[in-house]
Amino acid sequence: MAIYKKSIVSRIFSRENVLGLIVLAFFIVLSIFTNFNTDAGLTSYFKEAAYLLMASAALTLIIITGNIDISAGTLMGMCGYAAAYVAKLGAPFYLFIPVAILTGVIFAGINGIIVTKFKVPSLVATLAMVNVHLGIYTLLPSGGWVENLQENFTDLGGTVYFGFIPLILIISIIVFIGIMFFMKYSPFIKKVYAVGGNKDAAVLVGVNPDKVVMITFLIEGLLIGLASIFFYTTKHIVQANSTFGMEMTFITAVVVGGTSIAGGSGKIMGTAFGVLLLAMIKRAMIFFQLQDYYSYAVQGIIIIVAVLITFVEFGGKKKDNVSFEAIKEDKVNG
């Protein structure tokens, strides 16, 4: 990436900046024409953004390594159920949050083991795990539902400062800043990009791709666990299968943020703006009193537009990669 010197214009109109501008424009329009800019509107928006931020950051890491996790949605339900089950027994937040995180790490670890040890492509491995998770829900007591959750659980999601800043958003942003520092300064993250960009080259410079992918999956589990806390503590009922299909929203946020699904490129900041945009569009639908079902069509159009922009942006570069791979393949085959 660094070899390609970017002109000032393209630096100004980088994807993050453009997305940021779109989010700002949306915000202004919504504030003028609707009651978005009220405490209630902002609170629900921020609550939405809090869990999306964590889950999408997790998916960003996974996708940068060239893998994908289709089971992220159902995994989130699993974590939420575990936390709610413990909370129902009276556990305070410093107990049920670790429980959620531990559940996430264990199940994401299983994904990681299947992908790294048994060399099953992540798409199908996690696809299978979706079915396994859905099946586990039915084996759970009361079908994966926990009802009548008390203050010890819902306080975390219900706490709002200054009338419009939820506590969970603050925690989410702090964790996110942590991830940003990690992405910028950790030597590990270089390996993540290396594995996603060119696995063979990564092996040649002494990176163990299996180890890197495994650790990435564990980090993902941790973040999904946190996301489940942020998602479910705003509710009084935890229904484990309510997050089924949500991984598509996470992946949308990642793709809109400019991360290539092929791996090796992507910025965490882009994902953050993708999350802000998606959550805002979702609120906008509600404020303009469009039925929920329009959001699916809009989400689809957003992804198409986003990837088309990426295609135009990186069209030339991708070609180089392809021909390089062709040469490599020829050498291997010949």
Next chain:
Amino acid sequence: MAEKTINKKKFKFTYQMGLFVFLAALILFFGGMEDWIITKPKVLFGLTENIMEIGLMALPMTLIIITSGIDLSVGSNMALSAVVLGAVYGATQNFGLALACCLLTGILAGALNGLLIAKTKIAPLVMTLATMSLYLGIAKIISGTRIFSDFPDGFTFLQTSKLFGVVPYQFLLFIVLAIIFWLFLEKSSIGRYIRGLGLNEDAVKYSGVKIASIKFSLYTVSGFICAIASLVYLSHLPAAKPDMGNNLNLQAITAVVLGGTSIMGGIGNMTGTILGVLIIGVLRKGLQLIGLGGDIYSFILGLVLVICLIGFSVFENRKKMEL
């Protein structure tokens, strides 16, 4: 190259023999549990009902996955076609027109996928993820809160009437289409190119094959089959609603992958997919028969898929070492 292909065929045979034994064992197991239903062919073929729409969608999906693509939008496409059928029939009471609109919708939706994927080289996973939402959204916009359950008499013949009173027509349809797809993949030159696309796209491109038109046609055919699958679905559950296709894409992919088609492309065949579809069908119906219906099925299906994937990858790695 010729030797390689022979080796591969040998290997695939082994894995699929395993699948076949597994299928036979499943039928024997469930048959033994419930009064030896295996001796009653009507019941035996009944094992395949409720699974045929997945089976139909798995056929073009096999070709697409062999080209190292994927089509996540099949479930939404099927729902959209069904909703269009219901809406047009509800408005005009003209079944011919409704049928034409339904098939056209499927083809157009598939063609949009094909156009976007063939012309832009964007990962099919992302593109069909987008169109999955898009088609689901359009279906929801068309139907609103309505459920279309008004269909002409005799519409359910695919499900209810049976050849010789034994074989349901939907199963026949599946087998006929499966044979057509098998012939296409194994015996036609385009079938060779499809394999080649999955193994080395550039090599195929430089040998002068029009990659874009092949990809475009594959996704369009997939859309057409989705429309047909919607007819099959409606024939046993005549209620067209937008969320009827949810999760069907995953099940279709499961069937394909279970059959030994590599998600990385290049490897796989139709026989495996047919076995995969039948295994899923027997598993689902059999579990229902012994009173373990519902979501425990998805748990067992998931486990079976994980075990098969691990087994397949172990086989494949061993084969690579031998080469």
